[in-house]
Amino acid sequence: MPHTLAEKILLAHTEADDVRPGDVVMVRCDVVMANDVSGPVAFRQMEKMGATRVFDPSRVVMVADHFMPAKDARSAELQRRLKEWSDEQGVTFYGQGRGGIEHTLLCEEGWVVPGSVIAGGDSHTCTYGALAAFGTGLGSTDIAHCLAFGEFWQAVPATIQIEFAGEKSRFVSGKDLILAVIGELGVGGGTNAALEFVGEGAEALSIDERLAVANMAVEAGAETGLFPADDKAAAYLEGRTDRPWTTERSDPDAEFARSLRIDLDELSPLVALPHLPGNVVPVADAIGMKIDQVYIGNCSNGTMTDLRQTAEILRGHSVHRDCRMIVVPATQRIYREAMREGLLDLFVEAGAMVSTPTCGACFGGGMGVLAAGERAVTTTNRNFKGRMGSPEAEVCLANAYVAAAAAIAGEIVDPASVLSGVST
Amino acid sequence: MIIEGRAVVIAGDDLDTDVMYPGAYLNIDDPEQMKPYLFEGFDPSLRDELGDDAVIVTGANFGIGSSREHVVQAMKAWGVQGVVGKSFARIFRRNCVNLGLPVLECLDAAEAAQPGSRVRIDTGTGAVDVDGRTFQAQPIPELVLELQASGGLVPWARERLRA
Numbered sequence: 001m002p003h004t005l006a007e008k009i010l011l012a013h014t015e016a017d018d019v020r021p022g023d024v025v026m027v028r029c030d031v032v033m034a035n036d037v038s039g040p041v042a043f044r045q046m047e048k049m050g051a052t053r054v055f056d057p058s059r060v061v062m063v064a065d066h067f068m069p070a071k072d073a074r075s076a077e078l079q080r081r082l083k084e085w086s087d088e089q090g091v092t093f094y095g096q097g098r099g100g101i102e103h104t105l106l107c108e109e110g111w112v113v114p115g116s117v118i119a120g121g122d123s124h125t126c127t128y129g130a131l132a133a134f135g136t137g138l139g140s141t142d143i144a145h146c147l148a149f150g151e152f153w154q155a156v157p158a159t160i161q162i163e164f165a166g167e168k169s170r171f172v173s174g175k176d177l178i179l180a181v182i183g184e185l186g187v188g189g190g191t192n193a194a195l196e197f198v199g200e201g202a203e204a205l206s207i208d209e210r211l212a213v214a215n216m217a218v219e220a221g222a223e224t225g226l227f228p229a230d231d232k233a234a235a236y237l238e239g240r241t242d243r244p245w246t247t248e249r250s251d252p253d254a255e256f257a258r259s260l261r262i263d264l265d266e267l268s269p270l271v272a273l274p275h276l277p278g279n280v281v282p283v284a285d286a287i288g289m290k291i292d293q294v295y296i297g298n299c300s301n302g303t304m305t306d307l308r309q310t311a312e313i314l315r316g317h318s319v320h321r322d323c324r325m326i327v328v329p330a331t332q333r334i335y336r337e338a339m340r341e342g343l344l345d346l347f348v349e350a351g352a353m354v355s356t357p358t359c360g361a362c363f364g365g366g367m368g369v370l371a372a373g374e375r376a377v378t379t380t381n382r383n384f385k386g387r388m389g390s391p392e393a394e395v396c397l398a399n400a401y402v403a404a405a406a407a408i409a410g411e412i413v414d415p416a417s418v419l420s421g422v423s424t
Numbered sequence: 425m426i427i428e429g430r431a432v433v434i435a436g437d438d439l440d441t442d443v444m445y446p447g448a449y450l451n452i453d454d455p456e457q458m459k460p461y462l463f464e465g466f467d468p469s470l471r472d473e474l475g476d477d478a479v480i481v482t483g484a485n486f487g488i489g490s491s492r493e494h495v496v497q498a499m500k501a502w503g504v505q506g507v508v509g510k511s512f513a514r515i516f517r518r519n520c521v522n523l524g525l526p527v528l529e530c531l532d533a534a535e536a537a538q539p540g541s542r543v544r545i546d547t548g549t550g551a552v553d554v555d556g557r558t559f560q561a562q563p564i565p566e567l568v569l570e571l572q573a574s575g576g577l578v579p580w581a582r583e584r585l586r587a
Contacts, residue, residue, distance in 0.1 A: 024565040040453040041493055049581040067451055075451040123491040123515055137515055139493035141522035141577050148581065153567055187438050188485035191514060221488065221513055276438060363490070364447035382489060384440040386465035387447070 002251035004159035005226050006194035009134040009248065013117045021158040021192075021257070029059065030116040030133075030243075032146040035102055036064045036078045038121025041140035042147060043085055051148035053089065060091035060147060061111060063102040066359040071366035100331025100357035103127035103135075103299040107211065108331055110241030114229035115248055119146045124299050124381065125224075126217040130210035131236070132229040132248070134194075137218060157194040157223045158257035159250065160185070164201025166265035171415045173309065174209030175301055175379065175399035177201070178216040178225075179270040180262050183280030190222030193257055196250060197227050201264045207236045208305035215300035216381050219277040269415065271377075272397035275385040283402055286412045292374040294319075294407035295388075296400055297328025297355070298362040301379035304334055306400040311343045313404035313418055319351035320410030326368045328355045352407070364388050370395075377406040425548065425573075427526060429479040429505045431541040432470065439466065439482070440489035441516060450492060455501040462498035476503030479545070481537040483509065487516025496523050506545050508552055508561070510534045521568055524576025528552060530561035547572055 001018060003011065011019045013028040032054075034042050039062055054060050062082050067075030079095070086093035099105050103124055106112050114132035118125060121143040128135025142152050162181055181195070195217045197210075205213065210227050217225025227233070228249045237245070250256075271286040273279045296302070296310050307329060319325045327347045329335040335357060338344050344354050353368070360367030362380040369389030370376055376388060376395050383395035398406075401415035408418055443465035445458070452458050463470045480499065486509045487495065496519040499507075506526040520527035526547045533552040536559065537543060544553040548569075550561035564572070574580040 022565075024567040037450045038491065038493070041497070044453065045578055048578045050585050051581070072451065078451060078453065121491065123489060137491045139491050139496075139515055139519040139522060141493060142518060145522075145577055145581055149584075153571070155565065187488055188511070188513070191485070191511070218489075221485065223514060363442070363450070365450070366448075369448075382440075382442065384442040384489060387440075387442045391443070391465050 002253040004250040004254045005196055005228055005248055006157055006159050009115055010156055019156045021156050023156045024153060026151045027117055027154045028151050029119040029146050031111050031118045032060050034062055034121035034143050035066050036082050037066045038140045038143060039082045040078050042121060042143040045141045045144035046147050049148055054147045055150035057090040062086045063094045063099055065101050067365050068358045069096055101299045104330035108333055113241055113243045113245035115246035119152050123218045124215050127211055127215040127299060129214035129224045129226040131233050132226055134224050136224050157192055159196050160193045160258045161196045161256045163199035163261045165199050165261055165263050166201060168264040171269050171401045172267055173399040174205055174212035176267055176270045178213040179272055179280045180267055182220045182278045184260055185220040187276055187278040188221045190220035193222050195222045195225040208303035212300045269399055269402050272383055274383050274394040283414055289412045291323055291377050291406045291411055293376040294325045294403050295376055295378040296403055298380040300381045302328055302330030304337055306379055307338045307343050309400040310404040311346050313401055313415055314350045317408045319407045323407055323410045325352035325407040326355055327352050329357055331357050361388050377403045379403050427506045427545040429477040429543055431481045431537040431543050432473045432478045433481045433539045437484040438488055439486055441487055441492050441495050442489055444495045445492060455497040458494050458498040459501050474502040478504045479543040480504055480507045481534050484511045486512050488513040491515045493519045496520055496525055500525055508533050521571055522577040528561040530559050533559040
């Protein structure tokens with residue numbers, strides 16, 4: 001029987017002889033991850049289950065990143081509990097100054113390999129699809145079960161295959177590819193499905209850009225978003241991991257619930273307008289929108305690639321006097337690399353604030369939330385009402401070029417106009 | 425299991441878990457303390473309609489976005505008996521199942537329900553009565569029915585550990 005990539009990965013992690021979309025099976029996890037928000041809630045549930053030890057300490061990882069550094073005594077308490085629990089269970093813990101944003105971090109640290117299943121107490125666990133891992137976001141009770149038993153129940157998803165055809169143009173990044181997909185599918189179009197990204201445009205993407213694409217699969221409602229492993233994935237994994245991994249692809253005659261083709265030659269930078277990630281327009285249609293804050297960072301677009309794109313635009317310019325700019329490198333490693341490259345200095349000189357790695361304002365946790373009536377352009381993944389602070393604030397999602405250009409102009413502009421020196 | 429209650433209608437489609445329970449309050453891990461922040465970013469007055477006879481009725485694709493279980497934990501802490509909607513986002517639905525809160529996808533029932541409508545749910549058959557009119561919810565997979573019958577993933581896992 002032909003299978004899709006998602007089906008093959010799940011089949012290798014169940015007792016079932018075969019899997020078909022819709023089958024509900026117990027799936028074994030290779031890695032279980034939680035953070036300072038989902039972890040402590042999961043520990044309570046695990047205790048109620050009567051379980052005292054994790055199924056395998058070498059497969060469990062905890063990351064303090066959401067309210068990092070602690071915004072108040074309550075969040076400090078959650079982080080303390082996360083560390084104490086991790087030490088007691090003998091599992092890996094990444095704390096303040098030693099990690100960063102969970103999804104970028106776990107890829108960097110070699111936890112994520114092709115063909116593996118990763119259960120994460122965070123909806124953006126689908127990011128791991130960038131490395132062909134079935135990463136999927138779960139709630140805390142699911143995570144409690146994963147911690148205790150190393151498995152979760154899962155309805156086998158159908159697969160929506162997305163072909164990125166052609167070549168993307170200047171100022172178009174991975175962010176635009178996934179915004180185009182969400183714009184097509186809508187915020188519910190991927191429900192009960194895994195997305196699979198193929199085609200020359202997918203193969204041409206760097207791992208950083210694949211992370212940006214896979215990260216937002218959940219914004220279309222999907223379970224995960226997979227890039228089949230290739231030489232780029234192998235090169236990225238080199239020296240990061242000794243975990244065994246497999247290279248699988250969907251069978252040529254596998255059945256897809258839907259096939260979608262995005263022509264990159266036609267694609268311009270996009271903006272997701274408030275208040276849904278599927279509310280996507282070309283940047284040309286958003287020009288002139290006044291911007292109070294620019295936020296570059298988060299688990300989708302806080303990579304070196306994003307910081308370099310930001311620097312490319314910002315070099316020789318200053319942040320507009322009526323606009324604030326926050327740059328958040330996703331991990332400590334990226335933070336140091338950006339420092340060595342002189343990028344952080346460039347950002348600070350331009351008038352931006354550089355934060356240490358954190359989920360921070362992306363989810364309204366702190367570190368730069370918005371006031372009523374304010375509007376931000378961010379490289380983050382959600383622009384829901386109230387997501388970044390006041391319910392009367394607005395968030396527009398865009399790539400780092402568009403965001404950085406908006407910081408200079410104080411309004412949304414075409415990034416090409418900044419580099420060409422054309423005033424807008 | 426039969427659930428009988430009063431409809432609390434949350435109108436609109438594609439509602440996310442951020443508005444149902446804003447991120448600023450995710451530093452709370454005790455369900456009782458989550459209660460005051462449920463619906464905070466959407467319509468705080470909805471909290472006044474909750475109680476142990478409440479059945480929440482939603483639009484399509486309800487609960488998109490974050491995996492935060494705080495939404496469902498707070499609903500449970502308020503005494504909510506069940507959720508009937510046109511359709512649900514994946515993690516929200518999982519969280520309901522795992523926490524033993526019956527969750528049924530039934531477009532017609534969700535359309536028929538008005539605030540205060542009498543709702544009766546037979547979780548075994550998927551029959552949903554709204555003010556005396558009966559509708560049939562989408563079928564629920566066997567394992568999910570089993571979890572529901574156990575009262576959620578916690579009691580289901582506890583039984584598994586005892587066995």
